[in-house]
Amino acid sequence: MNLLGILIVILITIACLAYIVSYIKKTFNKVNSSCEECPYSDACSKKQ
Amino acid sequence: MEIKSNLIIGLAGNPNVGKSTLFNTLTGAHQHVGNWPGKTVEKKHGEFTYLDKKIKVVDLPGSYSLTAYTEEETITADFILEEKPDVVVQIIDAQNLERNLFLTIQLIELGAPLVIALNMVDLAINTDQKINIKALSELLCVPVVEMDARSKKHLGSFMKAVFEKAFSDKKADKIKLTYGTDINDELGKIRQFLREKENNVTEEEINWTAIKLLEGDYRAEQKASNKAHYSELKLLVKRSIARLHKICNKDINTILARARYGFIKGLSEDVIGRHTISGHKKLADKFDHIVTNKYLGIPFFAIVAWVLFQTTFKLSKPLMGWIELLFEFLGANLTSLMATWNAPTWVSSLLVDGVIGGVGGVLVFVPIIGILFLLMALLEDSGYMARVAYVMDKFMHRIGLHGKAFIPLILGFGCNVPGIMATRTLPTKKDRLLTILINPFMSCGARLPVYILFAGAFFSAYQGWVIFSLYFLGIIVAIVMGFLFKKFLFKKLSSPFVIELPPYRWPAIKGVLIHVWERVWIFIKKAGTIILAFSIIIWLLASAPFGVDYGSQDSLAGSIGQTISPVFRPLGFDNWQSSVALMFGFVAKEVIVSTFGTLYGIDDVEDGEGGTSLSNALQDNFTPLAAYAFMIFVLLYAPCLAVLAVVKRETNSWKWPLFMVGYTTAVAWIFAFIVYQGGNLLNFG
Numbered sequence: 001m002n003l004l005g006i007l008i009v010i011l012i013t014i015a016c017l018a019y020i021v022s023y024i025k026k027t028f029n030k031v032n033s034s035c036e037e038c039p040y041s042d043a044c045s046k047k048q
Numbered sequence: 049m050e051i052k053s054n055l056i057i058g059l060a061g062n063p064n065v066g067k068s069t070l071f072n073t074l075t076g077a078h079q080h081v082g083n084w085p086g087k088t089v090e091k092k093h094g095e096f097t098y099l100d101k102k103i104k105v106v107d108l109p110g111s112y113s114l115t116a117y118t119e120e121e122t123i124t125a126d127f128i129l130e131e132k133p134d135v136v137v138q139i140i141d142a143q144n145l146e147r148n149l150f151l152t153i154q155l156i157e158l159g160a161p162l163v164i165a166l167n168m169v170d171l172a173i174n175t176d177q178k179i180n181i182k183a184l185s186e187l188l189c190v191p192v193v194e195m196d197a198r199s200k201k202h203l204g205s206f207m208k209a210v211f212e213k214a215f216s217d218k219k220a221d222k223i224k225l226t227y228g229t230d231i232n233d234e235l236g237k238i239r240q241f242l243r244e245k246e247n248n249v250t251e252e253e254i255n256w257t258a259i260k261l262l263e264g265d266y267r268a269e270q271k272a273s274n275k276a277h278y279s280e281l282k283l284l285v286k287r288s289i290a291r292l293h294k295i296c297n298k299d300i301n302t303i304l305a306r307a308r309y310g311f312i313k314g315l316s317e318d319v320i321g322r323h324t325i326s327g328h329k330k331l332a333d334k335f336d337h338i339v340t341n342k343y344l345g346i347p348f349f350a351i352v353a354w355v356l357f358q359t360t361f362k363l364s365k366p367l368m369g370w371i372e373l374l375f376e377f378l379g380a381n382l383t384s385l386m387a388t389w390n391a392p393t394w395v396s397s398l399l400v401d402g403v404i405g406g407v408g409g410v411l412v413f414v415p416i417i418g419i420l421f422l423l424m425a426l427l428e429d430s431g432y433m434a435r436v437a438y439v440m441d442k443f444m445h446r447i448g449l450h451g452k453a454f455i456p457l458i459l460g461f462g463c464n465v466p467g468i469m470a471t472r473t474l475p476t477k478k479d480r481l482l483t484i485l486i487n488p489f490m491s492c493g494a495r496l497p498v499y500i501l502f503a504g505a506f507f508s509a510y511q512g513w514v515i516f517s518l519y520f521l522g523i524i525v526a527i528v529m530g531f532l533f534k535k536f537l538f539k540k541l542s543s544p545f546v547i548e549l550p551p552y553r554w555p556a557i558k559g560v561l562i563h564v565w566e567r568v569w570i571f572i573k574k575a576g577t578i579i580l581a582f583s584i585i586i587w588l589l590a591s592a593p594f595g596v597d598y599g600s601q602d603s604l605a606g607s608i609g610q611t612i613s614p615v616f617r618p619l620g621f622d623n624w625q626s627s628v629a630l631m632f633g634f635v636a637k638e639v640i641v642s643t644f645g646t647l648y649g650i651d652d653v654e655d656g657e658g659g660t661s662l663s664n665a666l667q668d669n670f671t672p673l674a675a676y677a678f679m680i681f682v683l684l685y686a687p688c689l690a691v692l693a694v695v696k697r698e699t700n701s702w703k704w705p706l707f708m709v710g711y712t713t714a715v716a717w718i719f720a721f722i723v724y725q726g727g728n729l730l731n732f733g
Contacts, residue, residue: 002392005394013585016582016584017585019578020578020582020585023578024635027689027690027693028693028696
């Protein structure tokens, strides 16, 4: 793997880790206002 | 008179009368509706425009009365008292008019600007009731309109009644309910006292406060306790209660309830015309005798569940095969395309092993998720699932659990998050906590792909039976754990509960399809987001450090897996791949399948016997007994992050989610151990 390849893999990894962290944060902070986690929530009906 | 440009409408009513359906019809929202009580556990807001007026609709939780016994009743009463909506629409199930009128009486007592929407009038024709709508409206002094909550058929007359109520004089004719001379006298004394002592309160508020104080409603007492004259008022109420008790020799709630039911009985006699019971009703009654029978009910449910799983597999198998072929085709072509372009090997590996292996491995299960949810939604909407709750209610009472707890458990089959939220319908904090703690044992949709993958690889001739046994085991473990918690952790639980049996009806196809699509879309979205992210991370862990063979035990993933795997050795699955899958599956259960897909790859073509390389890889690493123990572990071990988050929120503490992780994982380990070691002893290995 050349330097560019390593750089791309690092960037993809950072993006994935950032997404996973934000997913976990969102789950704990907004579990009741996210259609993804709970289609029965207040915000979900508002959004729809 | 002031003409407002915006209106607020509250939708109130008994559970399962069509509030959420009407809410969806009015606002175009897609709130989940079901043919059983207790779906809506908190207020939902929506908006729509009608004749240039912006109308805010609030869907209130179903409640039978406005006394502060349960959270639903408190939410409804607080909304009417504090937010003062322009109109409160009570949706009444025309088939059960008498029962619904108990709430009507209380809404009238509360002085709510009431409009009654009579729903399911067409179904009432199948019963022995024909309602005289005009007489009902005149006797209650409340507008009553016929409404079909599922369609916009009577929307014009409904909205006309709503507008007339919203812009009418609020002091127009109102019915005066009488409770008998003795109660009226005592109520009169309290009302008089409140009139003298309190300013800026309406006559309805005075009336409501007087009744609620006599009933011993804690919310009314709490409100009164902030006032300067509280001790005087308290003494007055205490004397009134004592006097009534002396005269009637009954407790005050019984006396008031009798007075209200007396009014309802008289009213019903005047407005309900009886005719002969229809063939539909007779048939429904006969069917109910079987499905709610104390001996036949549970076996019947078991047969229905078995048929449900068998049908799901039979219907989804060809569809799954096509999607599998599509991803195999994609994988093979991408590999050759990359080779043509002279792309580095790692790019090809990332796309084929990581992305297609992980995400594709999960998307294969879309048809089975869709079909299972479709069949479950049909059963739910038809009214059968409420019968299951009824049968289980009796059973759960017998072992000392709260019967109402079974409804949140059934909801847990879809997803444990709404299941846990539905525990709000339970009356006490201990009941709720207990039901929350056992809910994750109900096998949610996210665990299904794991079962299908393993059952397909190891028990292809008995797939339906194997998965049926896992769902059933989940129910049994939930009930056993509930019983143990009740015995050792939450002693002295309440409480009597009567579950109603909604009438059978044809499922609302549009609503069912919307619900199924929502579940499938959540699944697809997860595959494209969190599962994709995890697949790439797992690919990286399986590729690093440089120079190791992809997915070998020398890789980082291999090292992590080998560190954990001794824990699972007594359970029969100590291969490092399953340890990594279980570890990441803690975030979302679907990740277990995508991890196997990434680590083993699905890019190879099918073998001669129709199995895929993933199935073959699993067969190389598990014995059938170990595979079954693995499925049991997945069924019972720590719930996903979303469930823990909702438990944290509902219990307002970290203690219970952490306890849940610990005890469910321990239970999972013990059960998997018993099955694997027991199976080995019996030579099933």
